[in-house]
Amino acid sequence: MNSYKHVVYWHDTESVTLGAPLREDIECDVCIVGGGFTGLWTAYFLKEAEPALDIRVVEAHHSGYGASGRADGFVTPTIGKDIQALVREFGYARALHASQAVGRSILEIGRFARKNRVDAEYEATDYLMVATDAAQLKRLREDRALAQRMGAAPAPVLPADESRAVIGSPAVLGSMRTGGALVNPYKLARGIARVVREKGVTLYDTSPCLRVEPGARPTVVTTGGRIKADKVVLATNVHMDAFPPFRRKVVPIWTYAMVSEPLTDAQLSRVAWPGREGLVEAKSLLTCARFTHDNRIMFAGGPAPYYFGRDKRQRNMNRPEVYRAIHREFLRFFPQWADLRFTYAYGGTADVVRDYAPHFGRLDGGNILYGYGYCGNGIAATHTGGKVLRDLALGKDTDYSRLLFVDDGRRGQPADFPPEPALFLGARAVTRLMNWKESRA
Template sequence: MYKHVVYWHDTEEVTAQAPLRDRVDCDICIVGGGFTGLWTAYFLKEAEPALDIRIVEAHHSGYGASGRADGFVTPTIGKDIQALVKEFGSQRALEASQAVGRSILEIGRFTRKNRVDAQYEANDYLMVATDDAQLRRLEHDRALAERMGAAQAGILSREESQALVGSPAVLAALRTGGALVNPFRLARGIARVVREKGVTIYDDSPCLQVVPGVRPTVVTAGGRITADKVVLATNVHMDAFPPFRRKVIPVWTYAMVSEPLTDAQLGRVNWEGREGLVEAKSLLTCTRLTHDNRVMFAGGPAPYFYGRDKRQRNMNRPEAYREIHREFLRFFPMWHDVEFGYAYGGTADVVRDYAPHFGTLGGGNIAYGYGYCGNGIAATHTGGKVLRDLVLGKDTDYSRLLFVDDDRRKPPASFPPDPFLYAGARAVTRLMEWKDARA
């Protein structure tokens, strides 16, 4: 029997902050207490310590996508770097990729400086191929990185790959800079740090409405906050706001986490470097070891449920966990006796061009950031700097990154309504599987 509870949520107790129960006036109100909102508050306070910043959060920091992530801190920008290169050119794509790459290191420095025990491990990750089509994708990705001017290691042979991670399924691997982290403890740690800097966080305060104006107002069930600037940082829930209603859709992703492995079980698989593994295909399969030597395995189809269904009941999907367990045994047949205690899921935000978007509305007094497509731990850190500069009206390298919606880049195209969206999402999944097989 599995616990349909997010494993990471069991690694740290939560003391909720008081909800909003008043009318408040401040400099900046941030809607959403996940990574994007928290990093934005942190960088704003670093730049302008006197700012009065308030965050409204529907549950508590780390409850949503931020605290349900698989914990891979990667230099990924969206899902389709090739499309970004085609649209913006190699130089701008490289600048964006390097900015997110720097965030990997800076997150590590942040945890050390602020004594945030996020179980940060700077041990890279391996993009692995398990068939010839995936090997061709590794070769294509490496060639694209070289055209962009990015330093890239060579593709590791089967023997070299299995010397790092002893999975008989792995035919080749490409080592990429990155880290692993406990995403929930990271989110809770950032929340603590920004509170210590004077930021007020209101938990259990879902935003019901943002009223635009010279000074926009955020309305919750318990109160109202009027601010000079509002930042919308609700990720998959951006569709609650009219300008974004059809710009983003929620897709579900699933994971399983085992009981702690015994010494005997650990000894069956060579994995001394503890690198994360990501399979080189569109609908990702990934696996890693946790700080307490559990094995996490995630992936398979990323379904869209009719009517934009984000309800927690979708965690109870036995077919998803059966597929994950089959894939786990394909990678690690020697761990046939490993027992899984956690089986859970969550929603990721997907946009039509598979890349993050940042910008402003209402004459510049409402800023937004969303569209990470499941690759947000490092990108949200970069996004916090982008939103800092957009809110402060500064023209910087960050406010000019290709993520920003401006004259050169438009917001993503809209999705159709259901039932067309539901049918289209199923067709896209089949198309991705077909393309992966023919890569």
């Protein structure tokens, strides 16, 4: 019987000394709620633009503890989950412009890590979108055709033999290479936190936000003190439902991953994977696989459940039935590694919104800003989002403040999800419908 460590693998790759919590009432220029990627990149870009700003960040745990440090580490140009819907709403040109902005973030994250000596284990490997059945092959061809209509120059769809020369899985029937990178997301988050501290940003760990009191200068109320600021940025992603305007905008979907022991040279030799690309299956409830820096295999996918009552408790990491399903999927892709032992099995929540796309904007006359809705594809998009929130906070009209992510007169926030129990029943029905649609060629 397997004995898994229900701890996020990335969290074991770097030790953390917690920073001091907020223990006073203060004032500042900008208070950011949430110390994950969105909040940290916003602080970084604000300080780069206006070094004199007094910026404070309040975080319930510590930077990298939440979704940012639990991600699978794929840095991709993905915008939410439904680029076709964005094309229908905004047209090819604006969708391409947004995709290109997120694509630039992939490269800029690598430059940031090198410039600031952040050991994020950044690997510019690209990733391989793979098909394992006829319906997925059709989706690859449709995605390629859409990219061409948008004005991009996508890679060709490779047949099975060429695909297996890139990643030697017998399950793969075709593939398409996409620009991207791999990182250790926890080390990246911890590195950004260090850099912004060095720039003069104050980060308060173990300082959960209880509420935000609106006003000419909004006030962030934490368990230990209050911060009155000219601008408040809400960057809590899946926890945006804690704030009344977003209570029914976000649903927490659990995603799970397993990480193996380091592979031996003999095990590595069984599967052709010379470029170490990430592998992503071409479906909405995706399966993905990658090497870690120390040659472990991370394999993620399988069920993506919603638990009744928006249950985000850590006890949901102990779900044996989920890990059995993931391991079955792993063996479908890599029967050559049937003897590989998985040592880590864990999960976390991703924010899902009704239109499957990120949202950024202003509330309360512009004094309260927000960014959320990455739907599990946020490492590059949060970097872009930090620039969006920077320009919104500074009141600047720029290419970033005009991206289709921004809620303005042409676009509003996503529609509400229903209350329980309709939400729980609906989430189960949507999952079944997605699986059924994607099984049809």
